Amino acid sequence: xxxxxxxxxxxxxxxxxxxxxxxxxxxxxxxxxxxxxxxxxxxxxxxxxxxxxxxxxxxxxxxxxxxxxxxxxxxxxxxxxxxxxxxxxxxxxxxxxxxxxxxxxxxxxxxxxxxxxxxxxxxxxxxxxxxxxxxxxxxxxxxxxxxxxxxxxxxxxxxxxxxxxxxxxxxxxxxxxxxxxxxxxxxxxxxxxxxxxxxxxxxxxxxxxxxxxxxxxxxxxxxxxxxxxxxxxxxxxxxxxxxxxxxxxxxxxxxxxxxxxxxxxxxxxxxxxxxxxxxxxxxxxxxxxxxxxxxxxxxxxxxxxxxxxxxxxxxxxxxxxxxxxxxxxxxxxxxxxxxxxxxxxxxxxxxxxxxxxxxxxxxxxxxxxxxxxxxxxxxxxxxxxxxxxxxxxxxxxxxxxxxxxxxxxxxxxxxxxxxxxxxxxxxxxxxxxxxxxxxxxxxxxxxxxxxxxxxxxxxxxxxxxxxxxxxxxxxxxxxxxxxxxxxxxxxxxxxxxxxxxxxxxxxxxxxxxxxxxxxxxxxxxxxxxxxxxxxxxxxxxxxxxxxxxxxxxxxxxxxxxxxxxxxxxxxxxxxxxxxxxxxxxxxxxxxxxxxxxxxxxxxxxxxxxxxxxxxxxxxxxxxxxxxxxxxxxxxxxxxxxxxxxxxxxxx
Amino acid sequence: xxxxxxxxxxxxxxxxxxxxxxxxxxxxxxxxxxxxxxxxxxxxxxxxxxxxxxxxxxxxxxxxxxxxxxxxxxxxxxxxxxxxxxxxxxxxxxxxxxxxxxxxxxxxxxxxxxxxxxxxxxxxxxxxxxxxxxxxxxxxxxxxxxxxxxxxxxxxxxxxxxxxxxxxxxxxxxxxxxxxxxxxxxxxxxxxxxxxxxxxxxxxxxxxxxxxxxxxxxxxxxxxxxxxxxxxxxxxxxxxxxxxxxxxxxxxxxxxxxxxxxxxxxxxxxxxx
Numbered sequence: 001x002x003x004x005x006x007x008x009x010x011x012x013x014x015x016x017x018x019x020x021x022x023x024x025x026x027x028x029x030x031x032x033x034x035x036x037x038x039x040x041x042x043x044x045x046x047x048x049x050x051x052x053x054x055x056x057x058x059x060x061x062x063x064x065x066x067x068x069x070x071x072x073x074x075x076x077x078x079x080x081x082x083x084x085x086x087x088x089x090x091x092x093x094x095x096x097x098x099x100x101x102x103x104x105x106x107x108x109x110x111x112x113x114x115x116x117x118x119x120x121x122x123x124x125x126x127x128x129x130x131x132x133x134x135x136x137x138x139x140x141x142x143x144x145x146x147x148x149x150x151x152x153x154x155x156x157x158x159x160x161x162x163x164x165x166x167x168x169x170x171x172x173x174x175x176x177x178x179x180x181x182x183x184x185x186x187x188x189x190x191x192x193x194x195x196x197x198x199x200x201x202x203x204x205x206x207x208x209x210x211x212x213x214x215x216x217x218x219x220x221x222x223x224x225x226x227x228x229x230x231x232x233x234x235x236x237x238x239x240x241x242x243x244x245x246x247x248x249x250x251x252x253x254x255x256x257x258x259x260x261x262x263x264x265x266x267x268x269x270x271x272x273x274x275x276x277x278x279x280x281x282x283x284x285x286x287x288x289x290x291x292x293x294x295x296x297x298x299x300x301x302x303x304x305x306x307x308x309x310x311x312x313x314x315x316x317x318x319x320x321x322x323x324x325x326x327x328x329x330x331x332x333x334x335x336x337x338x339x340x341x342x343x344x345x346x347x348x349x350x351x352x353x354x355x356x357x358x359x360x361x362x363x364x365x366x367x368x369x370x371x372x373x374x375x376x377x378x379x380x381x382x383x384x385x386x387x388x389x390x391x392x393x394x395x396x397x398x399x400x401x402x403x404x405x406x407x408x409x410x411x412x413x414x415x416x417x418x419x420x421x422x423x424x425x426x427x428x429x430x431x432x433x434x435x436x437x438x439x440x441x442x443x444x445x446x447x448x449x450x451x452x453x454x455x456x457x458x459x460x461x462x463x464x465x466x467x468x469x470x471x472x473x474x475x476x477x478x479x480x481x482x483x484x485x486x487x488x489x490x491x492x493x494x495x496x497x498x499x500x501x502x503x504x505x506x507x508x509x510x511x512x513x514x515x516x517x518x519x520x521x522x523x524x525x526x527x528x529x530x531x532x533x534x535x536x537x538x539x540x541x542x543x544x545x546x547x548x549x550x551x552x553x554x555x556x557x558x559x560x561x562x563x564x565x566x567x568x569x570x571x572x573x574x575x576x577x578x579x580x581x582x583x584x585x586x587x588x589x590x591x592x593x594x595x596x597x598x599x600x601x602x603x604x605x606x607x608x609x610x611x612x613x614x615x616x617x618x619x620x621x622x623x624x625x626x627x628x629x630x631x632x633x634x635x636x637x638x639x640x641x642x643x644x645x646x647x648x649x650x651x
Numbered sequence: 652x653x654x655x656x657x658x659x660x661x662x663x664x665x666x667x668x669x670x671x672x673x674x675x676x677x678x679x680x681x682x683x684x685x686x687x688x689x690x691x692x693x694x695x696x697x698x699x700x701x702x703x704x705x706x707x708x709x710x711x712x713x714x715x716x717x718x719x720x721x722x723x724x725x726x727x728x729x730x731x732x733x734x735x736x737x738x739x740x741x742x743x744x745x746x747x748x749x750x751x752x753x754x755x756x757x758x759x760x761x762x763x764x765x766x767x768x769x770x771x772x773x774x775x776x777x778x779x780x781x782x783x784x785x786x787x788x789x790x791x792x793x794x795x796x797x798x799x800x801x802x803x804x805x806x807x808x809x810x811x812x813x814x815x816x817x818x819x820x821x822x823x824x825x826x827x828x829x830x831x832x833x834x835x836x837x838x839x840x841x842x843x844x845x846x847x848x849x850x851x852x853x854x855x856x857x858x859x860x861x862x863x864x865x866x867x868x869x870x871x872x873x874x875x876x877x878x879x880x881x882x883x884x885x886x887x888x889x890x891x892x893x894x895x896x897x898x899x900x901x902x903x904x905x906x907x908x909x910x911x912x913x914x915x916x917x918x919x920x921x922x923x924x
Contacts, residue, residue: 006811013799540795543756544856545784545812547777644756647791 002550004557011557014530015565022562025526029519029626030569036512037574037619042581043504045610049593053606056599058223058491062444063167066157066485067433068148081128084114084138091134091356098355102348114138133357149484151434157485158436161447165437167217168407170420172210179286179419181210183247184365189285189328191299204376205250208403209284213241215407215420220435220491221372226278229371231406233413238281242372242404245273245595251370252276263587270594271602273373280370285328286419291361294331298323318342328365366415374402375595435490441498444489452487453478508615512622519566520626527559527627528634539643548639555635556628563627567620582608696733696911703863703896704730704753709762711748711919722748724919725762732863733890735897737907740916746900747868749916753898754787754866755779767863784813788857788895790867794849796841802828802852803837809859820859827855830892831885847878854885858893865889867899871906883909 002010015022054060092108099106114132118125128135151166158166172181182190183206203211218231224242225231231240249256249269254276257269287295298321308314322334338346354360410416438444455478478484538551589606593599711723723745730736738746751757752764755771764771767786774782783789788809796805803824810820828834831851833844841849850870857865865886871879883906886897899906907913915922 001814002811003814005817009800009804010797010808010811013797016799536795537797540789540791541808541812542780543754543783543789543791544809545780545860547780547812550780550812644751 002546002553004553007550007553007557008561010554011561014534014555014558015561017533018526018530021526021529022565025522025562026565026569029522029566029623030573032515032519032522033512033566033570033619033623034573034577036508036515037570037616038577038581039511039574040508040612040615040619041574041578041610042608043508044612044615045578045582045607046589047501047504048610049589049606049608053593053599053604056223056601058220061223061491062438062441063165063220063435063490064438064444064448065433065435065488065490066149066154067488068150068485080138080142081115081126083141084128084132084135087137088114088132088134095352095356098352102352104345104348104352106352153484154434154436157451157482158438158447161443162439163436163443163447164439165219165435167220167435167437168432169214169216169435170407170410170432171212171214172419179288180292181213181284181286181366181419183207183209183251184283184285184327187283187327189324191295191323204244205246206282208244208247212244213403213405213419215410215416216404217435218406218408219437221404221406224374225372226274226370229278231371231408233409234367234369236367238367238369239405239409239413239415240371241368242374242402243277243280243368243370244374244376244402245270246376247403248273248277248280248370248373251280251282263591266591267594267602270591274602277370277373282368282370283328284366284368285363286366286415287328287363288359288361290359291331291363294321294361295324297321298331319346324363328363330363331361364415372404374404376402433485445498448487448489451483451485453481453483453485455486509618512619516622516626519623520629523559523562523566523627523630524634527555527562527631530558531555531631531634531638535638535641535646538638538641539646542643543647551639552635555631555638559627559631560624563623564620566627567623570619570623571616578609696731700731700733702729703732703767704728704898705763705765706749706753707763709749709752709759709764711745711752711757712760721919723752723759726916726919726921727762728914728921730896730898732896733894734912735886735890735910736899737910737913738898738900738916739902739904739907739913740922742902744916745919746916748919750866750868750898750900753864754789755782780812784809785860786862787864787866788860788862790850790853790857790865790870792869792872794841794846794853794873796849796852796856798841800841801837802833802839802841802844805841805852806837806856806859809856813860815860823859824855827858830858830888831855845878846874847881850874850878850882851885854882854889858889858895861893862895864896864898867897869900869902871901871903876905879903879906 088111092111095106095111096108112129112132114135115126115128118127128138130136130139151168155163155166184190185206221231221242229240233239243251246256252273254269254272257266261269301317301320302323305314305316316335318336318338319333320335321331324331405416410420436447438447538546541551541554542548586606586608589608590604593606594602594604706726706728708725708727709723710721710725713720713722726745726749738749740746748757752759752771753766755766755774758764758772766782769782769786771779771782796802797808800808803821806824806827807815807817807820810823815823824837825834828837831854833848833851833855836844836848836852841852844852850873854865854867854870867886870886871882874882883899886899887909889895890897899910901907
C-alpha cells in the first residue's frame, strides 16, 4: 500500500487539473453548505446570548401556569343556561311589578336575555353571555356546587415533581358593574379616550391601565423590581406597582421615539426610563359605571350645545350635567329646569334602579408608586427583528402591557379589595389561574408532559342550550384521568427555548444531510470527470506497479481534499454571512433583549455569532461523506478498466 | 537613423547568449551520446547467461464484438539476462501484445509466460502489480510523466508504489539522473524538458526499482533521429552498467539493428529470421 504522504502528493496533482471545474464545484457546493454554516454560527451565537440573558428576569425560572377549564366549560351546560334564563325571567317579573307599583314605565326589551342566539347560525345556536347579571348569578350558583380546580388541586398534582413555589394572579374584570380606572395626566382626568398613541392592537402606555392592572405574587415580581423598592403601601397611601415600559416613558413626559430610532438612541431612552422610574408617582381616577355615565353625558351634551350654537330651534336638556370641577371629582348639575312632575318621575326611577342594583355615582383617586419597569411586547407594526426577539426570547409577566401590584396587599388594602374581590373572570380563565414553580426545566417539562390536559375540541360546537351531552365536553377525557389543568409555561420561553435548541440541532442535521446529497450530486460531475480524465495516468501507474488499492487511495484522498476545500469555502462564506448578520442585526437584538429580559446590566450584548465545534465537524463529516459517495462509482468503473486499452485510447 | 537603446542592445545580447548556450548544450549531449555508443559497442552477453524470459506456445485471443482476433499464435521464445532484443513487425502484428504479456499487463489465452522464474498466468492482480513494480520497468512512446510533479518526484513514483523510503528514493533518483544525464533537471517540471530529456526521464523512472527487464514500447517513436539514437545508446549503457535485459518494440530498422537480436512478428506469429 502506498504511503499516505505519497498518495497525498499524487492526489494533489489532481487538484491542479480541471481548475475551472474544481472552482465552480467548490463555489456551488460551498455556497450550499455556507447557508448551513452561517445558520450554525448565527443560531449558536443567539442561543449562547439567550443563555446569558436568561439569567435576567424570569429567564432561569421554570414557572407553569395552570389554567382551569371549568368556568368556560360551564357555558355548554344546558342546566346552567336554563337557570340563567329563569333568574332573568324572575328579575323581569319583579321589575315589572315594581314599575307598576311606582307608576313608572318599564320595557322588558331593555333587558336582553342571558342566552342569545348566534345570528345566522344554522341550525340555530345560542350562547350564554357571561357578562349578563343573570348568567353571572347562575354561574356563581353552579360554581358553589362544582368548584373550579384551584391551588390546592395544583399543589396535590405538582408535589411529586418537587415544585418549590405556588403563586396566584388576579386581574380586573371588565364589566358593566366594575369601575373604570384612568391614569391622570398632569393632575387631570382624561375625559376622552386618547387614541393618538396607537391606532391598532391593544392599548399601550397609561391607557392600558384599566384593562391590565393585575395582582400577582410578590415572588414573581422580584426579578422586575427596581433596587431598594418596597412592596408595602407607602406612607402617603400610594400603592406599589410595576408599570409597563411605555407607560413609565409617558409618565416621565418623554415623547415616544420613532420606530426608525437607532439602537444607541433607544438604549439611551431605556437608561432614561430606568433612571426616572424609581418611586415615580401617579394617580388614577376610579369611577363606577354610574359616575362614568354622568361624565360621558356631560361631555356629550357639551358637544351638542357647541354644535348647535347657531341653531335657534335647539333646546338644551332640562337637566344638564357639567364636567367635574375638581380632578376626578363628582359631576355637578349645572342646569335643572325640570318640572315638578319630571323630578318626581326621576326620583321614582332612581328608587327603582337602586332596588335593582344600579349604584349611585362614585369616584375616587388612587395613588400609585412605580417600583419596577416591565418589558412589554413590541407595538403593532414593529420591525421583524423586534417581533422575533420578543417572541423567541424575553421574560415577562404577560403577553400585553401589564401593571402589577403584589397580591399580598389585597386583604389589607381597601382599594384593592374593592376592585379585585368581585366575580371570577369568566371571559378569560387564564387571568386567575394559579402558578407553580419547579427547580429545573426537566421537572417542569415532565410535569407538563404527564399532567397536562389536552382537550379535544374536535367534537364540539360553540355552545348552546341544546348542546351539552357528556360526549361533547372537550375536557371530559382529561377529567377522567385526573388532569384538571391546561399547563402552560409562563414568564419566559426558557422551556420553549430548550425545545428550539434541540429542534435546531435536529433541523441542522437533516438540512445538512439534504444539502450533502445535493453537494454529492454536484461533486459527482467533477470527481467523475477527473477520474475519467486520469484513465491514462491510472493505466501508467498500474503498469509501473500501482495496485488497485493504491489507485483508490489516491482518488479517495483527492476527494477528501476537494471536500475539505468545499467545507473551508462554506465555513469562510458562512463566517462572512454571519458577520454581516451580526453587524446588521446584533445591536438591534441587543436592544430588544435588554428590554425583553429587563436586563439590569445594560452593557450586555446579544451576539449573533458563535463557533460550535460539533456543528462544524458534522458539516465536514457530511461533506467528506458526500465526496466519497461522489467518487465511489467513477472510481469503481475506473479500476475495472483495462489499462492497456486506456493507454491505447488516449494515444 | 534608428539608434538602438541600451536595453534593446542588452536584450539582443542575452538572446544571442541563450542561443549559443543551447547549441553548446546540444553539442555536449551529442558528445556524451557518442561516448555512450562507443562504450555500448563493447558489451557482449555471455553465452551462459541465465534465461530471464521464457514464452512457450503463447497465444492471445481478443474478442472484438462477436469476432475473435488472434493477436498472438503459439509464440515461443527465450531471452537471456542482459540481452538487448528488438521486436519488430508491421502494425497489428502482435508485437505490443507480446510486450504486454511479458510485462504482466495482460495474461495469455494459452501457453506459458515466465519472467524471472515467475509464471505470470498464476499470479493474482496484487502479485502482478508487485511483479510490474519490481521485476520490469516500462518505457512508453509518449513518456507519460506526471505534468504537475517535478522531475525528481516523477522519477520517484515507482518507489512510492513500492513503499520505498523517501531518503532511499531521492538517493536513487539522483544516481539515475546522473546515469541518464538529467542531474541538472531534477527541479524542473516536465514541460520544461525536451522530448529526448522526457524519454530519458521515463527510462530513469523505469529503472528506479532495479528491474531485471526494461520493456520499451516504441521509445523513439516520438523523437527525432538524434534523440532517438541517444535513447538507444542509453538502453545499451543501462544493460552494460546494470545488466538489465532490454526489450524494445520498434518500427525503426536502425533501432533494430542496434539490438543483439531481432524478433520479427507477422500476423501474430514469430518469423524465423
